[in-house]
Amino acid sequence: MLGEKILQMLQEEISKTEYERYITNLAYDEQNSKADEAIYIAPNIFIANWVKAKYRHKIAKLFKLQTGLDMSIQILAKKGYVENNGAKEQYPDLPANSSTKINPTYTFENFIVGSSNQFAYTASLSVAENPGKAYNPLFIYGGAGLGKTHLLHAIGNFNIKKNRIVIYTTIEQFLNDFTYHLRNETLEQFREKYRQCDILLIDDIQFLSGKERTQEEFFHTFNELHGHNKQIVLTSDQHPKKIAGLEERLKSRFEWGLIADIQLPELETKIAIIKKKCELDGIYLDNEVINYIAANMDSNIREIEGVILKLNAYSSLVGQRIDLSLAKNVLSEMQKEQQKNVSLKDIVDIVSAELNIKPSEIKSKSRNRQIVNARRIVIYLARTLTPNSMPALAQFFGMKDHTSVSHAMKKVKEMMQQNEEFKLKINELAYKIKNLTCE
Ligand code: ADP
Ligand code: MG
Numbered sequence: 001m002l003g004e005k006i007l008q009m010l011q012e013e014i015s016k017t018e019y020e021r022y023i024t025n026l027a028y029d030e031q032n033s034k035a036d037e038a039i040y041i042a043p044n045i046f047i048a049n050w051v052k053a054k055y056r057h058k059i060a061k062l063f064k065l066q067t068g069l070d071m072s073i074q075i076l077a078k079k080g081y082v083e084n085n086g087a088k089e090q091y092p093d094l095p096a097n098s099s100t101k102i103n104p105t106y107t108f109e110n111f112i113v114g115s116s117n118q119f120a121y122t123a124s125l126s127v128a129e130n131p132g133k134a135y136n137p138l139f140i141y142g143g144a145g146l147g148k149t150h151l152l153h154a155i156g157n158f159n160i161k162k163n164r165i166v167i168y169t170t171i172e173q174f175l176n177d178f179t180y181h182l183r184n185e186t187l188e189q190f191r192e193k194y195r196q197c198d199i200l201l202i203d204d205i206q207f208l209s210g211k212e213r214t215q216e217e218f219f220h221t222f223n224e225l226h227g228h229n230k231q232i233v234l235t236s237d238q239h240p241k242k243i244a245g246l247e248e249r250l251k252s253r254f255e256w257g258l259i260a261d262i263q264l265p266e267l268e269t270k271i272a273i274i275k276k277k278c279e280l281d282g283i284y285l286d287n288e289v290i291n292y293i294a295a296n297m298d299s300n301i302r303e304i305e306g307v308i309l310k311l312n313a314y315s316s317l318v319g320q321r322i323d324l325s326l327a328k329n330v331l332s333e334m335q336k337e338q339q340k341n342v343s344l345k346d347i348v349d350i351v352s353a354e355l356n357i358k359p360s361e362i363k364s365k366s367r368n369r370q371i372v373n374a375r376r377i378v379i380y381l382a383r384t385l386t387p388n389s390m391p392a393l394a395q396f397f398g399m400k401d402h403t404s405v406s407h408a409m410k411k412v413k414e415m416m417q418q419n420e421e422f423k424l425k426i427n428e429l430a431y432k433i434k435n436l437t438c439e
Contacts, residue, residue: 002063003038003040004028006038006063007026007059010055010058010059013058021316022050022055023051025042026042026075037073039076040073041076041078042075042078043077044077049309056075101168102157102160102168106149106151106153107153107157108121110154110276111151112272112273113269114268114269116146116264116266117142117146117262117263119260120140121151123138123140123260124140124154127155127231131230132231136231136257137232137233137257138232138258139234139235139254140236140261141240141259141260141261142263143299143431144237144435145299145301145303145304146301147262148235148262149235151235164198165196165198166197166198166201167200167201168201169202170203170207171203171208174214174218175211177190178214191220191221194225197230198231199230199233200221200230200231200232201233204237205234205235205236206237208246209246212247215247218250219249219250219253226253232257234254239261241255264428267294270294270299270301271290273304274290274293283308283312285308286322286323289323292328292331299427300431314326342434346433347382347385347433348363348378351377355370357374361374362375362378362397363398365398375397376408379393379405379412380412383405385433389402390405391405
């Protein structure tokens with residue numbers, strides 16, 4: 001069979017150890033593969049992720065050589081086959097938010113609650129328990145990787161168990177669906193589908209921005225469901241008021257129910273989340289390593305998970321225990337990688353937008369207190385988030401020499417030590433910069 005033959009052909013391209021450790025563990029899923037899609041099943045999520053990262057493109061290339069087709073290659077973890085409403089669902093190949101499937105591990109039980117997400121968690125739970133009755137719509141917003149999609153799926157999972165009809169969709173999917181039915185003149189079918197659900201979960205609503213036709217259709221869907229007391233839950237990276245390019249009538253509807261935000265998690269919450277993920281994925285990490293990751297990584301939980309998976313894959317590949325030095329290496333490698341993506345212009349733009357001053361003022365000679373303060377912050381962030389040296393930064397900001405940069409750094413560090421609120425603001429800015437530039 002071709003699917004198996006391709007794997008054998010991989011032997012020529014990778015080392016024997018890699019082949020034996022990863023490739024021989026894959027099974028070709030003949031039953032579910034299609035002419036343009038090959039599905040392989042890995043024994044667990046780590047091997048699946050590893051194969052995806054390392055060999056998927058090689059597999060695709062071999063298929064192309066053999067068939068001339070650009071096939072989609074899926075690597076799924078074995079335990080991921082779940083029965084959902086009698087239909088076979090595949091999970092977890094795609095990240096939750098890029099598919100319309102509900103991830104069965106994103107439950108309330110698996111969600112760690114801390115003060116940063118307590119409000120959003122409680123609101124989600126009460127909506128899950130009383131759909132259409134508690135708050136409608138529920139609007140959850142917060143930065144990337146802080147658990148919005150997880151909560152949305154948790155509401156979904158909770159209600160699937162109660163045999164309620166749940167639709168989870170991204171804006172992109174909603175748009176595709178709509179366009180498809182529009183083209184086929186089957187809009188009635190489209191509307192019927194949404195009308196029939198009990199709970200509509202829409203992720204990343206900010207992507208509605210500027211899409212007028214979709215907004216129009218979504219407006220009707222919203223009214224229809226809301227009018228029939230069907231629960232609507234929305235997520236976004238920002239408060240509805242702040243989403244640019246969104247019709248006022250939608251913004252005001254999003255504020256009808258309850259708006260709940262998720263803040264950056266504190267250290268203890270991060271530690272608890274890491275422990276939970278390790279427990280779920282069967283990974284063992286020393287407390288020392290867990291504390292190190294929590295203290296040194298940014299608040300994006302998705303990235304923290306990425307590090308855990310990477311550590312685990314690396315350790316199984318080279319047969320080395322996951323210890324502090326391995327963790328330090330992997331983290332610093334990742335941070336270097338991230339630094340390459342952040343530009344000084346991004347930092348200037350983001351900080352000046354947040355602090356309400358003009359980007360040009362940052363580089364000016366103005367001694368206005370607010371501007372001096374913003375300039376210091378920019379310099380501090382530039383030094384910590386980019387690989388630029390102090391002399392290089394002095395040159396960029398038109399300063400005499402590196403002593404001015406070093407003075408600004410010292411000042412910001414002092415202020416961070418003295419003022420908790422200032423420190424939080426700096427961390428939030430750093431988080432914004434990294435997430436805006438890395439996504
Ligand atoms: P968002 O949609 O806000 O970008 P996700 O919901 O996709 O973020 O979360 C990213 C990852 O972090 C997911 O794997 C999710 O399970 C995990 N995560 C985030 N917050 C928590 C939490 N409080 N407890 C457990 N896992 C969490
Ligand atoms: Mg999400």
